[in-house]
Amino acid sequence: MTRTPPAGSRDNPEPIVGNLGEPIRLTDMNLAGISATAARAGETVTICTRMEISSDQALFHKLIGNLAAAIEHRARAAGAYDRLERASTVFLVIKPDNSAELWIDRAAMVAYTTLKRPGPLKAGTVLFENDTVDITGIWFPHVDVGPADRILCIIREGWRFGLFFDFNRGEGNELSIDDARRSLGRMVRKMRYADLYAALAHEPTFSAIVSVGWFPFLELMKGEFRGLLDAQEAGFELDDAEGALIEKFDAERLGRMFDRWMERPHLKSREAILRPAISGFNAKEPVAVIKIILSEIEGVMSDVYFEANGVRSHRIPKLLEFMISLAEQRARGNDTLFFPVEFGKYLKDYTYAGFHPGDIGSAGSRHAVSHGAVASELYTMPRALQALLTLDQLAFYT
Incomplete structure (x- = not known):
């Protein structure tokens, strides 16, 4: 996995969108995972280092408070005070030395979609929701993210929240931006169309409409x-x-x-x-x-x-x-x-x-x-x- 080329570089020329500001720069942001099991002192505990979850799931509400508190604590230490619960999009990039960039509603976000409109498409073309048929990915193209970085993302979609993180940076475990992009797209898609997924998963409802x-x-x-x-x-x-x-x-x-x-x-x-x-x-x-x-x-x-x-x-x-x-x-x-x-x-x-x-x-x-x-x-x-x-x-x- 290669580092995302910065805006304006030879590999990413003439950007038509950009970030809305600068990130909050953090230190000592040593997030490594979430305990997946309870344990007493001295006992072995299972650590979850990668997760994709939404507020429709009970576990989300057990995790999000502690995660937000840890991030807000480091933000206050850096002289900033942002309440994550008020944000629409939070993107945290943690470097190998535990320094981090915290983007709160400032990073340009790109949605990768499948188009249903025919013909070629020029850069800058105005698209409407009816021009797309699927969400295949979500990413932040103007944020510098490398293969050794750890990432966390919280996205609001309507009245739902989604949480994704990938902290698994052990030996041989580089961050796959392609995988993260698809995971974020899947998370947003399932939140946006949660009622549709539920209807199709409910056999009586699905059978009745098909009939x-x-x-x-x-x-x-x-x-x-x-x-x-x-x-x-x-x-x-x-x-x-x-x-x-x-x-x-x-x-x-x-x-x-x-x-x-x-x-x-x-x-x-x-x-x-x-x-x-x-x-x-x-x-x-x-x-x-x-x-x-x-x-x-x-x-x-x-x-x-x-x-x-x-x-x-x-x-x-x-x-x-x-x-x-x-x-x-x-x-x-x-x-x-x-x-x-x-x-x-x-x-x-x-x-x-x-x-x-x-x-x-x-x-x-x-x-x-x-x-x-x-x-x-x-x-x-x-x-x-x-x-x-x-x-x-x-x-x-x-």
């Missing part, structure tokens, strides 16, 4: 899925929530989504097939949308599988397993907002739900649609939007 064809698709991540989930949890019919959502998918938004598809080779090759599906949605013709999209999803997965493995597979379980693995690789984990494992379950339980000839199926079921076993009145705009969003989710995975 009517909805999922926290990346395109719906910024609050729109929450509206559907609130209605479902309240026991309301989803007609009003679905109708409001359909209205938000106008020609402009669908155009951006289609442009994103065209950046993926396996969808670009299907441009002439997929474009009529977008036109059909704009014209409020759900039959055309559903018939086209549900027949192409399997082909996209098969093409991606062939590119990776050199052989074809048309076995749906095998293709779904492959796509889940691919999504985990792309998102660097299975607990990101890509929700690859949960999406695999969605595909199995809804899009590729079991079907027997003679059954009357759902317009969200690929098998029922392909067998012509769906009543005409079931081809609705909400089911058409679900089909588009399912393909869109797969596009993020490829």
